[in-house]
Amino acid sequence: MKRRLTRFAWAVVWIVGIVPAIAQAGPAERLAEAVRFRTLSHQDPAALDAEAFAGFHAFLERTYPKVHAGLTRHVIGDWSLLYVFEGREPELAPILWTAHFDVVPVIDPSAWTHPPYEGVIADGYVWGRGTLDDKAGVIGMLEAAERLLAEGFQPRRTLYLAFGHDEEIGGAAGAGATAAWLQERGVQLLFSLDEGFAIVDGALPGIDGPVALIGVAEKGYLTLELVAHAAGGHSSTPPRSTAIGRLAEAVRRLEANPMPARMDGVVGSTLDAIAPHLSLVPRLALSNRWLTGGMLESRFSEDRAMSAMIRTTTAVTMVSGGVKENVLPSEATATVNFRIAPGDTVDDVVTHVRRVIEDPEVEIRVDRGTEASPVADVESPGYRLLVSTLGELVPEAPVIPGLVVGGTDSKHYAKVADDSFRFTPFLLGAGDLSRIHGVDERISVSNFEGLLIDFYVALARAADGI
Numbered sequence: 035m036k037r038r039l040t041r042f043a044w045a046v047v048w049i050v051g052i053v054p055a056i057a058q059a060g061p062a063e064r065l066a067e068a069v070r071f072r073t074l075s076h077q078d079p080a081a082l083d084a085e086a087f088a089g090f091h092a093f094l095e096r097t098y099p100k101v102h103a104g105l106t107r108h109v110i111g112d113w114s115l116l117y118v119f120e121g122r123e124p125e126l127a128p129i130l131w132t133a134h135f136d137v138v139p140v141i142d143p144s145a146w147t148h149p150p151y152e153g154v155i156a157d158g159y160v161w162g163r164g165t166l167d168d169k170a171g172v173i174g175m176l177e178a179a180e181r182l183l184a185e186g187f188q189p190r191r192t193l194y195l196a197f198g199h200d201e202e203i204g205g206a207a208g209a210g211a212t213a214a215w216l217q218e219r220g221v222q223l224l225f226s227l228d229e230g231f232a233i234v235d236g237a238l239p240g241i242d243g244p245v246a247l248i249g250v251a252e253k254g255y256l257t258l259e260l261v262a263h264a265a266g267g268h269s270s271t272p273p274r275s276t277a278i279g280r281l282a283e284a285v286r287r288l289e290a291n292p293m294p295a296r297m298d299g300v301v302g303s304t305l306d307a308i309a310p311h312l313s314l315v316p317r318l319a320l321s322n323r324w325l326t327g328g329m330l331e332s333r334f335s336e337d338r339a340m341s342a343m344i345r346t347t348t349a350v351t352m353v354s355g356g357v358k359e360n361v362l363p364s365e366a367t368a369t370v371n372f373r374i375a376p377g378d379t380v381d382d383v384v385t386h387v388r389r390v391i392e393d394p395e396v397e398i399r400v401d402r403g404t405e406a407s408p409v410a411d412v413e414s415p416g417y418r419l420l421v422s423t424l425g426e427l428v429p430e431a432p433v434i435p436g437l438v439v440g441g442t443d444s445k446h447y448a449k450v451a452d453d454s455f456r457f458t459p460f461l462l463g464a465g466d467l468s469r470i471h472g473v474d475e476r477i478s479v480s481n482f483e484g485l486l487i488d489f490y491v492a493l494a495r496a497a498d499g500i
């Protein structure tokens with residue numbers, strides 16, 4: 035009897051303990067659980083931890099039963115997921131929301147306040163790798179879909195939810211294959227919505243308070259190899275110019291002659307949208323760029339982040355030449371990485387490099403290149419929908435279109451979307467940017483539950499009106 039009682043007592047303790055835990059498990063707990071799957075992407079696809087990815091899929095299935103019952107799920111490229119939320123009027127152009135669940139590695143776990151893969155909730159935050167980039171997007175979209183289904187909602191336009199497994203290594207097997215899948219079926223999207231920018235606080239000089247930055251384009255990517263040739267031989271009888279000297283001169287010229295700044299296009303729309311929110315003098319400066327363009331260009335060029343917004347950037351990232359101290363190398367090589375601004379092309383960059391270096395003994399090899407994305411239309415129904423939805427939820431934040439300088443999966447969707455937007459509806463403070471791919475990545479519970487999920491729910495509902 036005593037033993038029975040003890041068992042009974044334990045059962046009570048267990049139930050009393052577990053029931054509130056279940057009752058309280060909300061979106062933040064589910065995001066925390068998502069963090070515990072170590073879904074890292076590696077340059078070498080063979081290094082992928084299939085167990086972690088399969089575990090993540092199974093977690094989604096058991097966590098979002100309505101989504102898995104009500105939407106059609108396709109597995110693409112082994113691990114990426116595409117859910118189809120069939121619209122009431124399937125002949126209308128559909129909408130795609132996308133996010134990725136692969137994450138970048140953690141360099142030094144001991145530097146973290148909470149272990150990066152434990153999904154700790156503390157001090158009002160969910161901590162861990164992927165909380166901002168980009169499991170908040172994946173889980174937030176699924177939470178929204180589950181909630182919409184619970185409310186009996188069916189969208190007017192078909193809504194695709196695409197979750198990539200390899201965004202951090204370029205997204206070819208995931209988003210690339212998903213875009214091809216859509217294209218084969220003749221799908222042309224009204225717009226796609228992906229990560230990229232967010233609601234940022236204190237990030238734009240001259241504007242106090244939050245600003246909703248929506249990425250309307252992303253830069254292209256190009257790596258060139260410069261190979262300087264010269265006569266080899268013994269270092270006791272060197273020529274006037276060695277391969278290393280020629281290469282150094284080529285690098286110096288490249289750094290001294292950046293690609294020209296562009297104050298039109300995306301940058302122009304950004305400045306136009308910022309201007310009304312500034313005080314008088316900067317407002318006049320931004321609004322009269324025919325007069326102040328040169329001054330603005332040199333001011334922006336002083337700042338690394340601003341300089342990257344207004345031009346194709348040049349970064350010399352690797353250099354090699356020579357194998358022995360007394361032997362002249364016949365070749366020296368530098369690797370140069372460019373991020374191409376919309377308006378410039380891969381060919382423009384190669385032409386610029388050739389003209390600036392002006393040395394036939396320096397060969398220019400094109401390694402790999404991707405053109406800049408098309409620029410989404412800020413007058414389009416998709417952009418207006420984002421603006422009006424944000425106006426409901428965060429009326430204090432002006433909406434500003436901008437250029438994303440890194441890469442996202444959206445580059446793959448450009449071919450099947452009229453417009454591609456890059457924006458996740460969470461609030462980032464000035465210190466949060468370095469947490470992405472860095473130490474102590476975290477998202478506040480109120481941000482995730484109160485803003486991000488509500489935004490996707492509101493967006494889906496509002497899309498019925500366009």
Ligand SMILES: [Zn+2]
Nearest residue numbers: 167168201229
């Ligand atoms: Zn990301």
